[in-house]
Amino acid sequence: MLFNSIDFAIFLPIVFLLYWFVTNKNLKFQNFLLLVASYVFYAWWDWRFLSLIVFSSAVDYFVGIGLSKTEKQQKRKALLLLSVFVNIGFLGFFKYFNFFSESFAEAFTLLGHPFEASRLNIILPVGISFYTFQTMSYSIDVYRKKLEPTRDVVAFFSFVSFFPQLVAGPIERATNLLPQFFKKRKFDYFAAMDGLRQILWGLFKKMVIADNCAQFVNLAFNNPQDYSASSLAIGVVFFAFQIYGDFSGYSDIAIGTARLFGFNLMKNFSYPYFSRDIAEFWRRWHISLSTWFRDYVYIPLGGSRGSNWLKVRNIFIIFIVSGFWHGANWTFIFWGALNALYFLPLLLLKRNRQHIEVVAKDRFLPSVTDFFKILLTFTITCFAWIFFRANSLSSAFEYISLLFSKSIFDAPNFLALNKVYVLIFFIVGFLMLEWKGRDTNYAIENFGESWPKPVRYAFYYSLAMLIFFFGGKEQAFIYFQF
Amino acid sequence: MKRFLLESTLFSVAIIASVYFVFLQADGKSDPFYSRTTTPKQASLILGTSKAAQGLMPEVLNPYLETDIYNFSFTVAHSPFGPAYLSAIEKKLKPETKDGVFIITVDPWSISSDGKDPNNEAEFGESKSFMGIAKSFSSKPNISYLLNSYDDNYIKILLNFSLMEVHNDGWLEVFPPMDSASVKNRITENILEQKVKLESYQFSQTRFEYLKKTIETLKKCGKVYLVRLPVYTEIAEIEDELIPDFNSKIKDLANAEELPYLNLMNSDTKFTFTDGIHLYKDSAKDVSAGVGRWISKE
Numbered sequence: 001m002l003f004n005s006i007d008f009a010i011f012l013p014i015v016f017l018l019y020w021f022v023t024n025k026n027l028k029f030q031n032f033l034l035l036v037a038s039y040v041f042y043a044w045w046d047w048r049f050l051s052l053i054v055f056s057s058a059v060d061y062f063v064g065i066g067l068s069k070t071e072k073q074q075k076r077k078a079l080l081l082l083s084v085f086v087n088i089g090f091l092g093f094f095k096y097f098n099f100f101s102e103s104f105a106e107a108f109t110l111l112g113h114p115f116e117a118s119r120l121n122i123i124l125p126v127g128i129s130f131y132t133f134q135t136m137s138y139s140i141d142v143y144r145k146k147l148e149p150t151r152d153v154v155a156f157f158s159f160v161s162f163f164p165q166l167v168a169g170p171i172e173r174a175t176n177l178l179p180q181f182f183k184k185r186k187f188d189y190f191a192a193m194d195g196l197r198q199i200l201w202g203l204f205k206k207m208v209i210a211d212n213c214a215q216f217v218n219l220a221f222n223n224p225q226d227y228s229a230s231s232l233a234i235g236v237v238f239f240a241f242q243i244y245g246d247f248s249g250y251s252d253i254a255i256g257t258a259r260l261f262g263f264n265l266m267k268n269f270s271y272p273y274f275s276r277d278i279a280e281f282w283r284r285w286h287i288s289l290s291t292w293f294r295d296y297v298y299i300p301l302g303g304s305r306g307s308n309w310l311k312v313r314n315i316f317i318i319f320i321v322s323g324f325w326h327g328a329n330w331t332f333i334f335w336g337a338l339n340a341l342y343f344l345p346l347l348l349l350k351r352n353r354q355h356i357e358v359v360a361k362d363r364f365l366p367s368v369t370d371f372f373k374i375l376l377t378f379t380i381t382c383f384a385w386i387f388f389r390a391n392s393l394s395s396a397f398e399y400i401s402l403l404f405s406k407s408i409f410d411a412p413n414f415l416a417l418n419k420v421y422v423l424i425f426f427i428v429g430f431l432m433l434e435w436k437g438r439d440t441n442y443a444i445e446n447f448g449e450s451w452p453k454p455v456r457y458a459f460y461y462s463l464a465m466l467i468f469f470f471g472g473k474e475q476a477f478i479y480f481q482f
Numbered sequence: 483m484k485r486f487l488l489e490s491t492l493f494s495v496a497i498i499a500s501v502y503f504v505f506l507q508a509d510g511k512s513d514p515f516y517s518r519t520t521t522p523k524q525a526s527l528i529l530g531t532s533k534a535a536q537g538l539m540p541e542v543l544n545p546y547l548e549t550d551i552y553n554f555s556f557t558v559a560h561s562p563f564g565p566a567y568l569s570a571i572e573k574k575l576k577p578e579t580k581d582g583v584f585i586i587t588v589d590p591w592s593i594s595s596d597g598k599d600p601n602n603e604a605e606f607g608e609s610k611s612f613m614g615i616a617k618s619f620s621s622k623p624n625i626s627y628l629l630n631s632y633d634d635n636y637i638k639i640l641l642n643f644s645l646m647e648v649h650n651d652g653w654l655e656v657f658p659p660m661d662s663a664s665v666k667n668r669i670t671e672n673i674l675e676q677k678v679k680l681e682s683y684q685f686s687q688t689r690f691e692y693l694k695k696t697i698e699t700l701k702k703c704g705k706v707y708l709v710r711l712p713v714y715t716e717i718a719e720i721e722d723e724l725i726p727d728f729n730s731k732i733k734d735l736a737n738a739e740e741l742p743y744l745n746l747m748n749s750d751t752k753f754t755f756t757d758g759i760h761l762y763k764d765s766a767k768d769v770s771a772g773v774g775r776w777i778s779k780e
Contacts, residue, residue, distance in 0.1 A: 006629060461493070464493075470636075471636070473633065
């Protein structure tokens with residue numbers, strides 16, 4: 001079920017009313033309702049893959065209990081490996097089998113031993129990369145004794161499948177989300193209103209910004225040879241806003257929806273396009289995944305301690321694995337490696353933490369230096385996005401060669417050029433709101449808080465009507481495929 | 483909670499009411515199909531693809547037919563002969579119709595299909611479009627169509643600017659630039675496009691069977707006439723390449739079903755086309771008058 005669908009617009013109020021009016025007396029009933037709702041939400045897409053979630057949840061539930069019963073290190077390690085093996089095994093089979101099979105075949109062919117790659121007709125279950133990481137974090141934290149294992153099977157299964165963030169995150173830590181299933185939830189008017197506001201903002205990002213950008217991005221990337229370099233440049237910039245609007249929009253809707261049920265999910269994006277260097281960008285982009293890799297991969301590898309060689313190795317591992325997490329394609333690996341290259345000088349010069357505070361704090365505009373730093377970071381990020389969006393490495397290089405040509409000075413040659421201008425107008429307006437709200441959880445969190453209520457409601461109404469009037473053709477969320 | 487429910491309900495009602503108001507404004511300029519899904523059920527229909535949608539004018543035909551005929555033709559992507567179009571026709575047809583007039587236009591594309599197996603109904607693309615999913619073709623506003631099948635931004639409904647208009651009788655009028663250079667460009671583009679399509683399309687026996695079923699369904703409701711509309715010479719050559727024995731197939735069908743068949747191919751020099759495929763309005767008027775005279779003589 002898509003957040004931007006009529007189905008969800010009907011589903012959400014029904015679950016909300018049942019949750020607060022029918023099951024509100026009993027926490028277990030509320031958790032059970034969330035579990036059923038989450039499974040219905042997932043089954044709407046394909047009920048067959050529910051079994052994977054159930055199996056993955058069951059394995060980690062029993063691993064958790066097993067870990068609580070033993071202090072023997074060998075046994076504990078074996079239990080942890082079981083969880084990792086099952087979760088990574090599912091992910092490896094459904095997401096990476098064909099990639100590895102074809103890559104090995106190509107490699108052997110290059111070495112003079114050609115053979116036919118066996119390719120399976122595998123459907124990638126929606127959200128598998130998200131819920132496997134979430135459930136694995138539980139087992140790792142229990143193994144590290146950072147978290148007490150739970151015996152409440154309904155609460156645990158609800159935690160793994162919690163519908164607001166089930167299919168595209170934020171990837172929640174068990175230490176943050178699981179305890180919330182054991183606390184009595186009380187309806188809070190302000191939290192719920194805030195949730196609705198964040199949902200509205202998320203829908204705007206997704207339907208007005210991302211879905212409209214998608215039309216031109218698809219044209220530019222599917223047939224780059226048909227377009228001038230200036231159009232291709234617009235295509236890349238639009239992709240930067242498409243992926244940001246799409247994914248951060250999803251996260252906003254997820255966080256807002258969770259708030260309606262009394263849950264607090266972690267922030268997943270923090271105005272990444274206002275970053276002054278790539279290290280800041282990665283602290284602000286897909287925060288739940290970056291911190292997951294930091295805590296469970298990067299730090300265990302040694303992090304930024306040790307020799308320069310170790311630092312370089314760890315950075316490349318973390319970025320390449322992160323790229324590969326996004327999809328079974330060399331383009332994602334290249335994208336990850338390119339970001340590692342961007343990041344490395346900052347790390348080696350120990351300048352990777354120079355921009356921790358929000359940009360231009362307490363000021364209306366950034367300084368000239370900050371402005372150019374933001375522009376440079378955005379430009380190199382866009383360059384990397386080409387590899388992320390292209391269907392293959394050769395397509396990415398073709399796109400780049402066409403982009404750096406004389407026609408960069410020609411007028412863009414998209415057929416519906418007036419739509420491009422309208423979209424640029426929306427993007428500028430969107431950036432202005434984001435800039436204004438850059439030290440809040442989401443851009444319109446406090447926007448107009450001093451206005452009289454009717455004026456504030458008129459603003460929300462206008463936003464809703466903009467979504468209705470200018471919402472692009474319904475497109476599935478990009479991160480569903482990861 | 484009461485306050486939250488009250489405010490969120492009022493806000494939702496305001497949005498839903500505004501959306502409904504906008505939907506009420508949708509008309510023949512909103513897109514090339516919508517208004518045909520909103521007009522009342524009809525007793526007489528013109529059927530086919532976009533050639534018929536633009537080329538046959540009910541306003542011109544009506545005096546000859548002595549009845550009000552409605553143009554229920556769409557495009558080759560939406561209304562080739564198949565289960566979806568037949569079901570839509572049945573939904574559009576006034577129940578208990580006995581003395582209707584039905585002009586079925588035929589061409590090779592409307593009984594062809596692409597995909598691996600041209601006879602596999604499951605692969606027919608129109609079933610996934612509004613033609614296959616619309617529950618009604620006579621409700622105004624057609625909410626289901628607007629929510630599921632409307633392809634443009636909804637702002638277009640309020641902007642009174644369009645290069646086409648579907649009239650109340652279903653005829654689609656288009657307003658393209660008609661200078662010779664523009665027309666030539668469009669013809670060249672269409673020839674190229676149809677040559678590319680030719681590589682993936684082939685005759686579909688299943689679609690041909692559905693053409694028969696459509697005829698048999700409509701014969702119970704009145705008189706049926708088969709018409710092949712003219713196209714530009716080079717487009718006609720491509721159509722001949724697609725199904726070389728098309729005319730004999732249709733003649734045999736017309737004989738078997740005891741229907742009159744009017745083939746207007748090879749008369750393209752008399753007519754003006756907007757793009758080699760679709761008749762321009764002046765020529766559409768002439769062709770419609772010709773078809774009307776032919777029917778009145780039959």
